Amino acid sequence: MHPIARLVLILAVAALAFWLVMKLRESTRGDTVSFRPVEDLPPTVQQSIDLALAHGKRVTAIKLYRQATKAPLAAAKAAIDVREWKRG
Structure with missing residues (x-):
């Protein structure tokens, strides 16, 4: 050859x-990544996440979400992405 x-x-x-x-x-x-929306969390957790996002601290917001839900990283990131998108 x-x-x-x-x-x-x-x-x-x-x-x-x-x-x-x-x-x-x-x-x-x-x-597919399933997650619990931030809106379904207790108001204090929602406020903490929103405050972290308002200060540009996405990683902190993801950590707060994971502490509250015991969700895996991909689900937490997806939930925070949706929350940011809804907040504008």
């Missing part, structure tokens, strides 16, 4: 393997 044909074949197989791995990851990743 010609060396260039062999190289093209190897590259095609590598590209196919990469594509298959990406599709497998995509199907098992589970893009």
